[in-house]
Amino acid sequence: MKRVLTLDIGSTWTKGALVELDGAPRCLGHASAPTTTADLTLGAAEVLRRLLGRPSTAALEVPAEMPLHLSSSAKGGLAVAAVGLVPDLTLHAARLAAASAGGKIVAHFAYRLTPENIASLRRLAPDIILLAGGTDGGNEQYNLHNARMLAAARLPAVVLYAGNAAVRGAVAEILADRELEIVDNLMPEIGRLAIAPAQSRIQEIFLRKIVEGKGLAALAARCASPPKPTPRAAFELLEAIAATLPDWDETLLVDIGGATTDVYSCSESFVGRPGLVLRGLCEPRLKRSVEGDLGMRVNARWAAATGQAYVDRELAGRQIPRERFEQFVERASAAHDYLPRNAVEAACDEILAGACLYHSLLRHAGSIEESYTPDGRVLVQRGKDLRRIQRWVGSGGYLARRRRGDLEHRVLAAIRDDTGAARLVPGSPDYYADADYLWPLLGNLAADYPAEAAQLAVAHLVRIEGEAATVAEAGKRSERPCPILGRQKDLGTAS
Amino acid sequence: MNEPAVVLGVIGSDCHSVGNKILDAFLGEHGFRVVNLGVMVSQDEFIDAAIETGAPAILVSSLYGHGELDCAGFRERCIERGLDKVILYVGGNLVVGKMPREVIVQKFLAMGFDRVFMPSDDLEEAARLLHADIAQRQWRRCG
Numbered sequence: 001m002k003r004v005l006t007l008d009i010g011s012t013w014t015k016g017a018l019v020e021l022d023g024a025p026r027c028l029g030h031a032s033a034p035t036t037t038a039d040l041t042l043g044a045a046e047v048l049r050r051l052l053g054r055p056s057t058a059a060l061e062v063p064a065e066m067p068l069h070l071s072s073s074a075k076g077g078l079a080v081a082a083v084g085l086v087p088d089l090t091l092h093a094a095r096l097a098a099a100s101a102g103g104k105i106v107a108h109f110a111y112r113l114t115p116e117n118i119a120s121l122r123r124l125a126p127d128i129i130l131l132a133g134g135t136d137g138g139n140e141q142y143n144l145h146n147a148r149m150l151a152a153a154r155l156p157a158v159v160l161y162a163g164n165a166a167v168r169g170a171v172a173e174i175l176a177d178r179e180l181e182i183v184d185n186l187m188p189e190i191g192r193l194a195i196a197p198a199q200s201r202i203q204e205i206f207l208r209k210i211v212e213g214k215g216l217a218a219l220a221a222r223c224a225s226p227p228k229p230t231p232r233a234a235f236e237l238l239e240a241i242a243a244t245l246p247d248w249d250e251t252l253l254v255d256i257g258g259a260t261t262d263v264y265s266c267s268e269s270f271v272g273r274p275g276l277v278l279r280g281l282c283e284p285r286l287k288r289s290v291e292g293d294l295g296m297r298v299n300a301r302w303a304a305a306t307g308q309a310y311v312d313r314e315l316a317g318r319q320i321p322r323e324r325f326e327q328f329v330e331r332a333s334a335a336h337d338y339l340p341r342n343a344v345e346a347a348c349d350e351i352l353a354g355a356c357l358y359h360s361l362l363r364h365a366g367s368i369e370e371s372y373t374p375d376g377r378v379l380v381q382r383g384k385d386l387r388r389i390q391r392w393v394g395s396g397g398y399l400a401r402r403r404r405g406d407l408e409h410r411v412l413a414a415i416r417d418d419t420g421a422a423r424l425v426p427g428s429p430d431y432y433a434d435a436d437y438l439w440p441l442l443g444n445l446a447a448d449y450p451a452e453a454a455q456l457a458v459a460h461l462v463r464i465e466g467e468a469a470t471v472a473e474a475g476k477r478s479e480r481p482c483p484i485l486g487r488q489k490d491l492g493t494a495s
Numbered sequence: 496m497n498e499p500a501v502v503l504g505v506i507g508s509d510c511h512s513v514g515n516k517i518l519d520a521f522l523g524e525h526g527f528r529v530v531n532l533g534v535m536v537s538q539d540e541f542i543d544a545a546i547e548t549g550a551p552a553i554l555v556s557s558l559y560g561h562g563e564l565d566c567a568g569f570r571e572r573c574i575e576r577g578l579d580k581v582i583l584y585v586g587g588n589l590v591v592g593k594m595p596r597e598v599i600v601q602k603f604l605a606m607g608f609d610r611v612f613m614p615s616d617d618l619e620e621a622a623r624l625l626h627a628d629i630a631q632r633q634w635r636r637c638g
Contacts, residue, residue: 085546085547086543086546086547088543089543089544089547090547111577133547134547134548134549135530135547135548137500137528137548137549138500138547138548138549138550139546139547139548139549140549187547189530190530190532190544190547190548191532277510277534277535279535279536279537279540280540371508371535372508373508373509373510373535373559374559374560375510378508378510378535380535
């Protein structure tokens with residue numbers, strides 16, 4: 001009987017599941033406990049004891065026959081600063097690489113680093129500074145300047161150089177007494193993305209630095225596979241689902257947390273046809289974007305400010321006075337576990353979630369515009385086309401608890417209306433909720449057991465639509481393998 | 496990697512791609528590393544590519560007659576974005592209708608382009624001029 005344990009240490013909650021992989025894979029149980037920031041192993045041990053049915057006094061032990069798989073976003077996760085040359089080219093590539101490796105992008109800078117940029121790097125204290133810029137054989141001065149700025153700044157971060165290969169040696173010399181890693185250029189030619197080497201090196205650095213530095217070493221030693229940043233686990237799950245379930249090869253995963261909104265998309269970025277031209281980068285099939293200014297609690301004020309136009313329209317539509325909304329936003333940003341106290345606050349919460357959705361999708365999705373040429377009408381696409389996506393999964397915090405898909409539906413419609421269908425957002429996908437909070441946990445298993453992890457992840461989704469919840473696969477759901485973890489209040493655990 | 500990079504593309508809403516492909520192949524055979532952006536390229540896309548690749552020259556094609564509109568302000572934009580020494584060539588059917596060659600050339604030189612080419616011009620000659628201009632510019636930079 002093959003059983004595995006999977007654990008995700010979030011910033012406020014540590015969650016775990018016991019999964020049986022033989023035959024038809026099942027989730028035998030799941031549990032959660034508050035994350036113990038001072039010593040992360042304590043909270044993890046508590047979850048393991050609950051999963052294994054041991055008394056709370058028992059010592060932490062992982063049975064030899066049950067491999068343990070781990071992800072973590074505790075203590076700020078994996079904080080990355082991206083430095084590139086041109087915003088639409090190497091900086092964009094650097095952000096894609098950092099986000100797909102599971103990093104939280106705390107800052108990004110284009111062209112020359114200034115003393116002000118260095119000051120904010122000092123304040124934000126990223127774990128990794130990803131330094132990109134220039135195609136191979138291309139621009140040199142900017143990288144050399146930025147390397148010199150970083151050398152002089154003497155920041156504690158690891159510098160990962162993924163820029164113009166021609167100046168690797170010079171960059172290594174400039175940063176000789178700093179912690180420096182060098183990988184292949186993430187944009188060797190204009191328009192060609194090669195983010196995989198940077199992406200896998202970021203994960204190696206996560207293992208080496210973060211796992212030890214943030215008190216995960218004792219747990220990592222007991223793991224059957226290398227621990228990963230939580231967002232990377234979700235990324236790998238989406239990859240496994242697309243690879244093993246033909247019906248689910250075009251999927252969107254959205255996670256609105258207390259601090260950030262994450263959007264993962266798995267779909268063909270550009271499908272060419274006569275009269276349609278792609279400008280700019282061809283984005284990867286699997287893409288993650290993290291919006292650091294769109295969150296439901298810590299960043300509620302930012303989300304409200306960014307989404308002001310959306311918020312105003314919703315408030316007017318629902319006849320909620322602006323002061324009530326502002327009051328709610330103040331309360332929500334002050335307490336990370338704040339829950340709405342009445343119907344008006346619940347409506348405000350939903351408006352805030354809508355603003356996060358609206359802007360995160362607007363930024364994740366590409367655009368299309370008409371251009372008239374002497375040869376007739378041509379459509380110009382920029383960025384990623386999400387229109388063919390048929391499945392939408394809400395995970396984490398707010399969306400996992402929802403049993404109606406009307407908000408998602410309205411937000412998509414609003415984006416189409418506001419942009420005259422110029423934003424390439426999904427049309428009318430089927431909506432699902434990761435009601436059991438199982439997705440990141442199953443993501444930990446996706447690299448080793450892709451088919452089983454994918455099958456379980458989809459089986460545990462709740463299909464939601466219109467006004468009421470219906471059940472995804474009625475037969476399977478009637479004998480629910482696990483109860484819903486409905487008591488959780490951890491809006492802030494996204495990443 | 497020692498061949499100089501040149502950024503090539505067709506500007507504006509122009510989607511004539513045949514000449515672009517010919518130029519790409521021709522310049523590649525004549526000692527240039529061609530960064531071809533294809534058709535319907537904006538001024539900023541030319542400049543972005545020149546910055547990232549460190550190309551000393553940008554070659555702008557326009558075949559549909561709106562070249563003057565599309566190219567207006569190109570030199571200023573290069574300077575604005577830090578490419579103050581970039582070599583700018585423009586060529587193609589640059590204006591609608593018949594206009595004396597000298598008038599067209601003057602018009603585009605005045606806009607800040609270094610050289611202006613007509614469809615009938617000799618490509619071998621253009622490649623020779625481009626090598627010479629790049630060599631001179633690099634000599635200037637070193638000196």
